Amino acid sequence: MxxxxxxxxxxxxxxxxxxxxxxxxxxxxxxxxxxxxxxxxxxxxxxxxxxxxxxxxxxxxxxxxxxxxxxxxxxxxxxxxxxxxxxxxxxxxxxxxxxxxxxxxxxxxxxxxxxxxxxxxxxxxxxxxxxxxxxxxxxxxxxxxxxxxxxxxxxxxxxxxxxxxxxxxxxxxxxxxxxxxxxxxxxxxLASDVKHVGFSPNVEEQALSDAQRVVVVGRGIKKGENVELARRLADKLDAAVGATRDVVDRGWLSYPHQIGLSGKTITPQLYVGLGASGSIQHLAGMQTSEVIVAVNTDPEAQIFKVADFGIVASLFDVVPVLLEKLPGK
Amino acid sequence: MRIIVPIKQVPETNAVRMDEATGTMIRDGVEAIVNPLDLYAIELAIQLRDQHGGEIIAVSMGPPKAAAALREAISMGVDSGVLVSDKAFAGSDTWATSYVLAAAVRKIGAFDLVICGERATDGDTGQVGPGIAAFLDLPVISYVSKFDSLVQGACRVHRLVENGYELLEMALPGVLTVVKEVAAPRLPTLRGKQKARKAEIPSWGAKDLDVHADKLGLAGSPTRVVKIFRPSVARKCVKHVPTDERTLNEAVDGLVGFLRGKQLI
Structure with missing residues (x-):
């Protein structure tokens, strides 16, 4: 047959x-x-x-x-x-x-x-x-x-x-x-050597996969405590927070936040990359986003090749001004 | 506990550059490393052995130089390594790779756990861990994020899924594939490095394993790569390069206007 x-x-x-x-x-x-x-x-x-x-x-x-x-x-x-x-x-x-x-x-x-x-x-x-x-x-x-x-x-x-x-x-x-x-x-x-014992939900993680807007933190964020700045922008844009592998490897955000080949793939309406250089492994997880905005100090960063709008500057200069100028909350 | 950890030697992909003219990879000078995600499997194995006693055997399929990956595993604390290497294995896809690794695991003999990294950073399929389990007819739990405990011939682990963590129990022997959260890999010690240098690494070829010749390498692989090409990234980026406060303000105004135009704010 x-x-x-x-x-x-x-x-x-x-x-x-x-x-x-x-x-x-x-x-x-x-x-x-x-x-x-x-x-x-x-x-x-x-x-x-x-x-x-x-x-x-x-x-x-x-x-x-x-x-x-x-x-x-x-x-x-x-x-x-x-x-x-x-x-x-x-x-x-x-x-x-x-x-x-x-x-x-x-x-x-x-x-x-x-x-x-x-x-x-x-x-x-x-x-x-x-x-x-x-x-x-x-x-x-x-x-x-x-x-x-x-x-x-x-x-x-x-x-x-x-x-x-x-x-x-x-x-x-x-x-x-x-x-x-x-x-x-x-x-x-139907026999199984594996059995279910329990389940603990993680709502934040689900939110990232389904989010229509995502603010992603790259190594340019420099310190774990600076992630707060990205969170404030995410709040204002009604976005979830994601991270590159570098950031997760440094423990600044947990693995479920990781976007890229070894993390999640996202296709949001809006992707905002803060200090993310756009390594190939990261691009694989986000380049199908509808609108890509990138802020990075390196004008040669790969992220600008897939971005629709880029600002070549420190995120620490850009984000505070952006927070002021964005309407809403 | 007797634990087998299959590992893979991979190119340091972050260091890989593309030849702009030919669109091929420049491999020269690219370091070969232990697949970073395998380090988590090695670490979990070491913790389990240190807690419950026993031994850890790392096994790697690859060219002779992959012995270096096994030595690195030994320098971290793995007890011994086995190289699985034969020209007949060249061109194996995940099916044929799982087949050979399962045969090698079987030859190593009785064990409690096979612990694999979630995936290799070069192939990025994550198929070989479950593949080994399928060939060995053993249960598998993938995406293990935490090893909870051993209870009467079974292990209890957390499994990372889309909306949270499952708590599962698996009868031993079985196969686990682990994600980064499971453990923080240790660095090799000086004593470990000395041990690794002296370690004898046996190399097993096709004739040493219970395998059929027609299931090896390219001939034994159901899949074929028919074309390789460069991904095209074509977006026109509006790029602002602010140099002072005024141009920074202009750039941010530009961005706000852009987002408004796209009806995102």
Missing amino acids: QHEGVWILAEQSHGRVQRISHELLTRGIELASKRGTTLTALILGNNVNQDDLQGLIDRGADRVVAVEAPQLESFLPQPYMRCMLKVIEDYRPEIIIAGATSTGRTLMPLVAIKANAGLTADCTVLDIEEGSGNLLQTRPAIGGNIMATIKTPNNRPQMATVRPHSTRPAEPASGREGQIVRLKAPQEL
């Missing part, structure tokens, strides 16, 4: 479909149309909200396959892996796209190994090769210094992850029809 169809791995939390699923649909719609095939959303969970499943159809999926069991309520590597492998065996998808989330980044490599599939992480561009129909997966490589286009010529399925917030979520269209298949996960697939 041939492998056919584009699939996305939708994610749920407490039975509610998460935003990443809709972002993946944006990618999936384009790939399925180029490949001339159907788009299916796979979701693993328990009692997933029916309206949310219909929402996946409304946003472009032709079919939703929900695999459900109490043990699948939140991500556990072994049962999720076995259930996904079973779905691959039964449905034989040609392409599977997942979010580069804590779940996707863990589940996809487990499944790819077991399914003998090719997997490419953190793709920024996905396309279909004319003629062969292969999935072309483009991602930053070698610390983001170059881009590499990767394909999986022989093995199926072709698997890839894409960063959250790297595309807009697909919009719902009313009157779309599709099939919703709810499957009960077989008991023998």
Whole structure:
């Protein structure tokens, strides 16, 4: 039997479909149309909200396959892996796209190994090769210094992850029809050597990923106590605070604030970089921001190459004046 | 406890410069270092061994010069190192790399934990840690931010996820991949460096491992790199270079006007 169809791995939390699923649909719609095939959303969970499943159809999926069991309520590597492998065996998808989330980044490599599939992480561009129909997966490589286009010529399925917030979520269209298949996960697939004991939420971190405005602190901030200045600007702009790797390595802000290849990717409406030089590894996490403003003393700093508006000056000179001139609070 | 730490030697990517004319990397003079994110795995392993006893074995797949990475791990406090090196491994993607490293881990023998860095700073996939777990049929917890405790054949750890921290328990043996928050890596000691210099580092090739030739290297890799190119960054930056208070005021006024024009304020 041939492998056919584009699939996305939708994610749920407490039975509610998460935003990443809709972002993946944006990618999936384009790939399925180029490949001339159907788009299916796979979701693993328990009692997933029916309206949310219909929402996946409304946003472009032709079919939703929900695999459900109490043990699948939140991500556990072994049962999720076995259930996904079973779905691959039964449905034989040609392409599977997942979010580069804590779940996707863990589940996809487990499944790819077991399914003998090719997997490419953190793709920024996905396309279909004319003629062969292969999935072309483009991602930053070698610390983001170059881009590499990767394909999986022989093995199926072709698997890839894409960063959250790297595309807009697909919009719902009313009157779309599709099939919703709810499957009960077989008991023998559900054993787990890992179990959930507890959870402590971190609201600030979530805020950064979803923020529409972000003020980012780079090494130019010089001292941990100076971060306060950036916070004041962030308050005034109604923005979240992010940091470069240098700042996190020095302990001036915690790791969840880190933006870049080894941290978070953000796509806010407004990015304001204060004393961030724009190392390639940082650029990889922010250059898709809609509007980029940079303040840095070094006129040659890379950040100015991706910025829309730059001021070559010390942030300690610029920010106080800016705080005065900005309207509001 | 017996702990295996797979590590990778990587180029110091911050130092990598691009050749503007050819668009290729200038590797000359770029130092090879232990993947910075592996240092956190090494540190956690050392803390666990010092607390519970046992030994730590670092294993690295790479060219012969990757032995230097193993020596660095030993200088930090790791007990021994194994190099996994063979021309047949060249061109391995994450699938083929996980396959070989899993075979090496199996050959090292009984262990309680495999602890990996979250990802390598050159490849940046984060796929090999879970990949090793898949080949070994072992449980894995990724993004471990804190090691809580060992309890009756299991470990309790915190896992960093999008909206907080999960507290999880995993039956041993198993695989952990750790993020920066897990520990602060120590520096090599003088005594450690002496030990590292003298350490014998065995090198295992394909024939030393229980592996199939057709699953190695490029031939065993499902993925192929078909094109390499430079990312294009094309934005026109309006750049102000203030030299005194007046021009600074103008620059900030310009910025406020710009933000207003974009309807951001």
